[in-house]
Amino acid sequence: QVSDALAKEGPSSPSYDWFQTDSLVTIVIYTKQKDINLDSIIVDHQDNSFRAETVIKDYSYIMHVGLSHEVEEDFSVRVVENVGKIEIVLKKKETTSWKRLGHPLENHNSLIPRKDTGLYYRKCQLISKEGVTHDTKLFCLMLPPSAHLQVPIGQHVYLKLTITGTEIVKPYTPVSDFLLSEFKEPVLLNNKYIYFLIKIYPDGLFTPELDHLQIGDSVSLSNPEGNFKTSQFQELEDLFLLAAGTGFTPMVKILNYALTNKPSLRKVKLMFFNKTEDDIIWRSQLEKLAFKDKRFDVEFVLSAPTSEWNGKRGHISPALLSEFLKRSLDKSKVLICICGPTPFTEQGIRLLHELNFSKDEIHSFTA
Numbered sequence: 121q122v123s124d125a126l127a128k129e130g131p132s133s134p135s136y137d138w139f140q141t142d143s144l145v146t147i148v149i150y151t152k153q154k155d156i157n158l159d160s161i162i163v164d165h166q167d168n169s170f171r172a173e174t175v176i177k178d179y180s181y182i183m184h185v186g187l188s189h190e191v192e193e194d195f196s197v198r199v200v201e202n203v204g205k206i207e208i209v210l211k212k213k214e215t216t217s218w219k220r221l222g223h224p225l226e227n228h229n230s231l232i233p234r235k236d237t238g239l240y241y242r243k244c245q246l247i248s249k250e251g252v253t254h255d256t257k258l259f260c261l262m263l264p265p266s267a268h269l270q271v272p273i274g275q276h277v278y279l280k281l282t283i284t285g286t287e288i289v290k291p292y293t294p295v296s297d298f299l300l301s302e303f304k305e306p307v308l309l310n311n312k313y314i315y316f317l318i319k320i321y322p323d324g325l326f327t328p329e330l331d332h333l334q335i336g337d338s339v340s341l342s343n344p345e346g347n348f349k350t351s352q353f354q355e356l357e358d359l360f361l362l363a364a365g366t367g368f369t370p371m372v373k374i375l376n377y378a379l380t381n382k383p384s385l386r387k388v389k390l391m392f393f394n395k396t397e398d399d400i401i402w403r404s405q406l407e408k409l410a411f412k413d414k415r416f417d418v419e420f421v422l423s424a425p426t427s428e429w430n431g432k433r434g435h436i437s438p439a440l441l442s443e444f445l446k447r448s449l450d451k452s453k454v455l456i457c458i459c460g461p462t463p464f465t466e467q468g469i470r471l472l473h474e475l476n477f478s479k480d481e482i483h484s485f486t487a
């Protein structure tokens with residue numbers, strides 16, 4: 121009962137402090153948590169408003185002040201993981217001594233459930249747009265220097281555009297460029313670029329507008345959201361990924377993380393459902409990865425193939441799944457991730473339960 125009460129109250133509230141030199145103002149957030157990293161902190165300053173949101177489990181600690189003096193646009197963020205301390209260093213525009221940091225703005229110095237924080241947006245710039253398939257493109261957005269934000273594995277953000285006077289918002293899942301790394305220079309400007317694979321629907325509301333943007337135009341991007349946790353990988357032995365169409369997007373970072381950070385994994389398998397061969401995103405890159413890393417296998421399943429296709433056909437089905445989801449050992453610890461059109465995901469979950477996989481062994485990506 122005691123632990124129930126604690127769970128209801130949430131984590132103990134962080135606190136903050138600040139100090140200055142002639143040229144710098146350092147804000148320190150004491151999170152009182154150890155599992156804090158650069159993904160946990162989102163910082164924005166626009167004009168003189170400074171906002172830092174620290175994500176602690178299902179809560180956000182918000183610091184939000186109108187700064188008393190002007191600062192330069194860029195700043196640095198550092199996390200001292202073993203003591204759970206975050207330091208944000210702002211550069212003063214003038215070397216005056218500040219008597220106070222500023223005045224409190226909305227939700228300042230409060231710990232609130234993440235679901236109640238509302239979406240906070242900053243404007244990003246479109247840096248590049250490259251065709252990947254006949255209807256899917258890789259978009260690269262750049263965060264402004266006045267923002268620090270990293271999208272954790274398995275989470276999505278919302279993109280917002282104003283279309284004929286109305287704000288339209290849709291969720292998208294950033295991908296990493298690890299499958300492209302052979303073809304590209306290493307990423308400059310650490311963590312300032314966010315990549316998206318987005319399918320353009322000619323009669324869609326949002327994607328045609330996104331597609332019409334010119335390089336240099338801006339798009340608003342929200343804080344990350346989602347309930348995937350990398351702790352689901354603990355001691356994992358077999359990882360199965362079921363993706364349909366752009367439901368492939370969350371699998372990109374998951375693949376990268378699993379294959380580079382999880383030596384306990386014996387097998388990582390992706391079953392990728394598409395309508396036709398032309399719809400398969402990054403097919404040759406996936407095949408190369410399977411060739412390079414013996415733990416990884418990929419299988420493509422087409423629902424509307426041409427007569428030449430000699431691979432697997434059809435929709436998600438008991439026969440396809442029972443053949444694909446073989447544990448590498450009788451009692452291997454498994455995780456199955458599933459993402460795609462809602463009927464695909466719902467049917468998949470139903471079939472997985474019928475095959476006796478438990479809730480804890482399944483992670484589905486939905487809105």
Ligand code: FAD
Pocket residue numbers: 276290291292293294316317318319320321322323324325326327328366369485486487
């Ligand atoms: P919409 O206007 O929503 O239309 C899409 C298609 O459906 C069109 O062909 C349209 O004609 C048809 N349609 C619309 N309404 C109806 C209706 N009532 N009946 C029948 N057909 C209809 N997409 C990506 O490409 N990449 C991602 O990384 C990605 N991540 C996502 C993450 C999450 C958490 C979720 C929930 C979705 C994600 N999506 C992603 C999908 C994305 O959010 C949009 O739904 C998608 O881009 C379509 O938006 P749109 O406004 O262009 O199209």
Ligand code: NAD
Pocket residue numbers: 276293319364365366367368369370393394395396399422423424434435436459460461462463464467485486487
């Ligand atoms: P698509 O229409 O090209 O279909 C891809 C495959 O999905 C098909 O080949 C088929 O195997 C399967 N499929 C489609 N409809 C089905 C049905 N009714 N029943 C069973 N299987 C079916 O897919 P798309 O246009 O790329 O759409 C991808 C979907 O994934 C979108 O709805 C998008 O919102 C969703 N998505 C969700 C997330 C998330 O929730 N995190 C992330 C990315 C994409």
